[in-house]
Amino acid sequence: MDIEKIRTEVKREALAWRFFSANEYQAVRQYADPVRAFYTLWTKKQAVLKATGVGLATGLREFDVATQCKQPEAVKRWQFTNIGFAEGYVATLAADGGEFTSRAWEIDPHHSFPSCPA
Secondary structure (H helix, E strand, O other), rough: EOOOOEEEEEEEHHHHHHHHOHHHHHHHHOOOOOOHHHHHHHHHHHHHHHHHHHHHHOOHHOOOOOOOOOOOOHHEEEEEEOOOOOOOOOEEEEEOOOOOOOOOOOOOOOOOOOOOOO
């Protein structure tokens, strides 16, 4: 899973050019909301890298999460879902294998949880 705060000051075009595949870069530029498109693709890429455990050593341009094109077998099997996390954030969950169902609960920020025994 990856969660990112949407920051308008981030140089998204430069980051997309450097880290996205050519297809992903074009996808971001064509969306009506390029800011949301950038963060959606970014969180997908980060979620799958975290889930596979390969991290940034793989190279973000080496695989494409915008389509099924240019995906190594290790990435093709992953399914993604965007999670409505909070206003101003984008979150993506990656799951290995077939279809899955995700559930979310809202926790009262004022709720007091019991502390762990010492």
